[in-house]
Amino acid sequence: MTRSWQATVGRTIVAVFDHGDDFYTALDEVCTEYGIRQGYIPMFIAGFATADLVGTCERLANPQAPVWSKVQLSNIEAVGGGTLAWDEAADRVAPHIHVAVGLKEHSATGHTSHLLNATVQFLTEIVIVEVTAPPTFRKKQPDLYDVPLLRT
Numbered sequence: 001m002t003r004s005w006q007a008t009v010g011r012t013i014v015a016v017f018d019h020g021d022d023f024y025t026a027l028d029e030v031c032t033e034y035g036i037r038q039g040y041i042p043m044f045i046a047g048f049a050t051a052d053l054v055g056t057c058e059r060l061a062n063p064q065a066p067v068w069s070k071v072q073l074s075n076i077e078a079v080g081g082g083t084l085a086w087d088e089a090a091d092r093v094a095p096h097i098h099v100a101v102g103l104k105e106h107s108a109t110g111h112t113s114h115l116l117n118a119t120v121q122f123l124t125e126i127v128i129v130e131v132t133a134p135p136t137f138r139k140k141q142p143d144l145y146d147v148p149l150l151r152t
Contacts, residue, residue: 032092
């Protein structure tokens with residue numbers, strides 16, 4: 001079943017995260033400063049000193065289930081994007097970010113997955129597009145491994 005809705009967009013915010021910044025802390029600070037509760041990130045470019053992405057090297061007991069473990073990478077270039085929804089319980093924006101990264105010292109060998117954590121190396125340049133309506137949030141879906149899905 002496809003879910004869709006018309007979104008009304010507001011401001012476009014451009015931010016630069018500096019060397020040593022925690023990616024998600026910096027993103028939260030920008031969203032707090034501008035009062036952004038929901039939106040999307042059409043794209044960002046980044047250098048990361050370290051990053052944790054969803055992934056595993058182990059055989060999956062259930063290939064249909066989400067992977068909750070992580071792979072740890074370092075010295076990478078990244079391009080990514082995602083969505084932002086409001087988390088009422090935490091009273092803060094809840095990002096859902098995916099990235100494609102290349103390991104610099106391994107011929108830019110690539111990995112693509114959900115971004116769990118990252119520390120900025122040199123800089124991150126990010127564009128955030130605010131969505132003013134309708135309000136969006138993420139709701140865990142019990143029959144789909146409790147994956148939090150974007151909802152209005």
